[in-house]
Amino acid sequence: MPIRRLPNQLVNQIAAGEVVERPASVIKELVENSLDAGARRIEIEIEQGGTKLIKVRDDGVGIAQQELSLALSRHATSKVSCFGDLESISSMGFRGEALPSIGSVSRLRLVSRHQDHDSAYEVEGEVDEAGSERKPAAHPQGTTVEVRDLFYNTPARRKFLRKEKTEFGHIQALVQRLALVRFDVGFTLVHNRRAVLTLPPCDNRAERESRIGELLGSVFLESAIYLEEQAGDLTISGWVAKPTFSRSQADMQYFYVNRRMVRDKLVTHAVRQAYQDVLFHGRHPAYLLFLDLEPRKVDVNVHPTKHEVRFRDARSVHDFLFRGLHRVLSQTRPQTPDPVLETSGMPGDRAKPELNPGVESTKRQQPLNWRINESPSGYQAGFEAQRPAFTEDRVGSSKDETGGDSEVPPLGYPLAQLHGIYILAQSVSGLVLVDMHAAHERITYERFKQTYRQGGIIKQPLLVPVTVAVSVSEADLAEANRETLARIGMEIDRLGRDSLAIRGIPALLQGADVERLLRDLLADLAEHGESRRLDEEMDAVLATMACHGSVRANRQLTLEEMSALLREMERTERADQCNHGRPTWVQLSMHELDRFFLRGR
Numbered sequence: 001m002p003i004r005r006l007p008n009q010l011v012n013q014i015a016a017g018e019v020v021e022r023p024a025s026v027i028k029e030l031v032e033n034s035l036d037a038g039a040r041r042i043e044i045e046i047e048q049g050g051t052k053l054i055k056v057r058d059d060g061v062g063i064a065q066q067e068l069s070l071a072l073s074r075h076a077t078s079k080v081s082c083f084g085d086l087e088s089i090s091s092m093g094f095r096g097e098a099l100p101s102i103g104s105v106s107r108l109r110l111v112s113r114h115q116d117h118d119s120a121y122e123v124e125g126e127v128d129e130a131g132s133e134r135k136p137a138a139h140p141q142g143t144t145v146e147v148r149d150l151f152y153n154t155p156a157r158r159k160f161l162r163k164e165k166t167e168f169g170h171i172q173a174l175v176q177r178l179a180l181v182r183f184d185v186g187f188t189l190v191h192n193r194r195a196v197l198t199l200p201p202c203d204n205r206a207e208r209e210s211r212i213g214e215l216l217g218s219v220f221l222e223s224a225i226y227l228e229e230q231a232g233d234l235t236i237s238g239w240v241a242k243p244t245f246s247r248s249q250a251d252m253q254y255f256y257v258n259r260r261m262v263r264d265k266l267v268t269h270a271v272r273q274a275y276q277d278v279l280f281h282g283r284h285p286a287y288l289l290f291l292d293l294e295p296r297k298v299d300v301n302v303h304p305t306k307h308e309v310r311f312r313d314a315r316s317v318h319d320f321l322f323r324g325l326h327r328v329l330s331q332t333r334p335q336t337p338d339p340v341l342e343t344s345g346m347p348g349d350r351a352k353p354e355l356n357p358g359v360e361s362t363k364r365q366q367p368l369n370w371r372i373n374e375s376p377s378g379y380q381a382g383f384e385a386q387r388p389a390f391t392e393d394r395v396g397s398s399k400d401e402t403g404g405d406s407e408v409p410p411l412g413y414p415l416a417q418l419h420g421i422y423i424l425a426q427s428v429s430g431l432v433l434v435d436m437h438a439a440h441e442r443i444t445y446e447r448f449k450q451t452y453r454q455g456g457i458i459k460q461p462l463l464v465p466v467t468v469a470v471s472v473s474e475a476d477l478a479e480a481n482r483e484t485l486a487r488i489g490m491e492i493d494r495l496g497r498d499s500l501a502i503r504g505i506p507a508l509l510q511g512a513d514v515e516r517l518l519r520d521l522l523a524d525l526a527e528h529g530e531s532r533r534l535d536e537e538m539d540a541v542l543a544t545m546a547c548h549g550s551v552r553a554n555r556q557l558t559l560e561e562m563s564a565l566l567r568e569m570e571r572t573e574r575a576d577q578c579n580h581g582r583p584t585w586v587q588l589s590m591h592e593l594d595r596f597f598l599r600g601r
Contacts, residue, residue: 020101022161023050023150024170029098030145031178034058037143040201041186044175048192049167051150051158059142062114065121068134072099072110072123099145105157106150112143172196176215180288181256183208212239212288216252220245220286225332227289229324233297234317236324238289242332242576243275244583246283254288257298262309265527267291270318273532274325277539278332278574280581291321332576334410334569334585410570411585414562420554423562430589436557436565437550438578443568445546445579452508452542457489460507465493468500468515474522475500481525488535490521508538543579 020026027044034042037060047053063071102108103125113120120139151158161167168191175197179187183202190196202208213221223245228237241252255267275285299310311317411434412427423434470478478485479494486492491504502514509517524532551557557565569575569584578584594600 020105020150022170023054023167024174026050026054026102026106026147026150027056027171028174029102030054030056030147031175033098033145034060034143035178035182035185037061039142039185041188043188044171044190046168046171046189046191049161049164050171051161051164051167052148054147054150055144057142057144059140062117062141062143063110063112064114065117065119065134068110068112068121068123072103072108102147105154106152107148109146109148110143111137111139111146113139113141115141177254177261179211180215180254181259181261181290183211216286216288220252223286224288225328227324227328229320229327231320233294234320235292236289236321237292239287240289240325240328241286243278243280243285243329243581244577245286246280246581247286248283250284252286253284256290257300257309258292258295259290260300260309261307263307264309266311266314266318267321269527270321271325274322274329276536277579278329278577278581283581291317293317330573332574333572334575409567411566414559414566417557417562420556423557423565425562425566427587430587430591430593432585432587434566434569434585435578435583436555436562437553438582439565439569439575439584441546441550442575442578442584443565443572444550445543446572446574448542448546449539452538457487458507459489459491459504460510461491461504462502462514466502466514467495468502468518470498470500470519470522472498474519474526477522477525478518484525485521490518492518506538508542546579 020029023046027046027050031042031044034056037058039058039060041059043055043057045053045055045057099108099110107125109122109124111120111122120137121134122137122139123134151161171191172189175187175189179185179197179199186201187197187199188195199211199214200207202211209221212224220241221239223241224239225242226238227240229235253268253271255262255264255271257264271285271287271289279285297312299312408428410427411432412425414423414425416424417436418424418433421436423436425432425434475494475496475498478492478500482492489504489506489509490502493501493503495501500518502518505512505514505517551565576584
């Protein structure tokens with residue numbers, strides 16, 4: 001068959017195979033064009049899951065009359081003019097393929113009025129090399145694109161579409177992803193003439209969080225920690241959910257690079273490592289995060305859908321993400337509660353709380369061995385001094401016998417122990433329940449880690465070196481990173497072209513599968529340029545030690561010991577969850593307790 005130039009119609013339909021997968025793909029391209037045009041409000045109208053009608057209307061800058069036909073021709077764009085622009089892309093769309101590709105598989109109508117013009121014009125259908133006729137139209141500043149009968153001329157493609165409900169589900173998820181990053185833009189989504197989303201623009205953090213609560217649920221927002229970190233030209237901000245708010249699926253993970261939604265293995269790995277020490281096995285973290293960096297330091301042109309990116313300095317980005325998230329997650333510890341909120345009811349229906357830890361237990365036992373270099377006796381004086389006679393003068397504080405004010409700690413003061421498992425404490429806000437084993441396990445674990453890190457890594461030479469057969473590239477990698485491996489306790493020598501010898505390991509990992517450990521380390525170094533594999537292995541050992549060294553169930557504690565445990569929780573990083581990701585404490589507010597007993601109704 002001779003070589004021939006393909007007709008424009010076929011060329012556009014081939015391009016549509018990459019750009020237009022389903023109705024949601026059409027909306028993605030059109031809405032991104034609206035965002036690049038500076039729109040503040042975008043209205044999306046859908047019929048029959050997008051197969052019958054997709055209409056996207058914006059109030060952006062608009063398209064000039066003489067450029068309307070050009071907008072529907074291939075490789076025509078206002079966003080890239082030279083190769084240098086491709087190395088510093090800040091716009092959402094830039095290929096110049098979306099509109100002609102969509103037009104080749106649908107009945108398309110484009111109407112626009114430029115901000116500098118008094119009149120609007122429209123064009124319809126696919127544009128050939130001679131262009132198409134522009135007709136006057138009624139339209140405010142901005143652009144409307146109507147896409148009707150998607151895939152009407154490619155029935156094979158139409159057969160691959162799912163049911164209307166499924167296709168609209170993809171559309172709604174897409175609009176949600178866009179609305180979660182472009183808080184400055186208002187979005188309206190209408191399906192079959194029914195309003196599904198109405199999101200006004202957000203001008204401050206409170207309004208942003210209101211939108212997040214509407215889209216991701218109030219429970220996510222209540223469990224989220226706000227994050228904002230900067231290092232050089234890298235900035236990470238957003239919301240990360242506490243480890244206790246985990247998911248069975250990775251369905252609530254939103255990550256944006258320069259306001260572009262991406263799915264990146266490097267990002268996922270950095271986030272997973274940050275949660276590694278606090279997440280329950282088999283669970284997935286939830287987050288909404290925004291990474292900003294210079295456009296020239298990230299390549300967004302590596303995939304037709306632009307869902308994947310390539311960082312110029314991947315290792316620096318990975319380290320920055322891990323450090324920022326690790327720091328904020330380490331702050332999950334009991335915080336000072338908000339003042340008690342009075343509920344509506346009869347005046348005097350409930351007196352303000354009077355904190356009183358109660359009388360000391362008459363049953364004495366040997367002092368608990370905390371294994372954290374502190375003894376319960378060290379808390380005796382402080383506990384007695386903090387035993388308050390809570391007055392009605394000031395909710396949230398107490399007065400000691402000398403008349404001085406002292407703030408009530410976040411977890412309050414212990415009242416009793418329940419079934420040898422839970423500590424019951426009275427706080428300013430209500431009732432606190434603490435799982436004493438889980439809490440002490442976290443305290444012990446964090447102390448073990450701190451002691452281990454400060455003491456450095458003690459190496460254990462192997463009496464008989466372990467020979468490991470590897471690929472040539474792995475041997476080269478091990479040789480190049482010999483000093484790095486030595487700093488983390490692994491003494492590795494190269495024996496030949498494709499073999500290594502393990503001569504020493506961290507003493508704490510004596511008895512571990514050292515061959516598997518080395519292979520995992522090399523895999524991490526190849527993928528990410530670094531490895532925390534040894535840290536994870538040693539943390540696992542320390543976690544096991546902490547579990548065995550923690551107070552067991554049915555151990556009767558004195559009030560002093562309970563108080564010591566509560567105060568230690570308030571000082572310990574990540575104390576909101578145990579080493580396995582389970583919560584260590586919960587609180588029932590007075591409002592919740594009143595509801596149980598129908599008070600004030």
